[in-house]
Amino acid sequence: MLRTEDAITPSLSGGQVLFSLIAYVAVYAVIYSFGLTYIYRLLRVGPASEPESVTQLQPGRPLAVALQGRPQ
Secondary structure, X not given: OOOHHHHOOOOXXXXXXXHHXXXXXXHHHHHHHHHHHHHHHHHHHOXXXXXXXXXXXXXXXXXXXXXOOOOO
């Protein structure tokens, strides 16, 4: 059986553990805030306009959908 007092790292102080915890929380807070800002901007802009219907494209041109909007 391993006792808790035997499992600690003698060279690790409480201050170092606290600093590590604060650093992790800060990094994740920054990542989370950037993610929320990005999602908010996407939702504010809304969906893109609907693409041209496949039936409106010229028949016999299977790549017409992939080439939409490119100069011919």
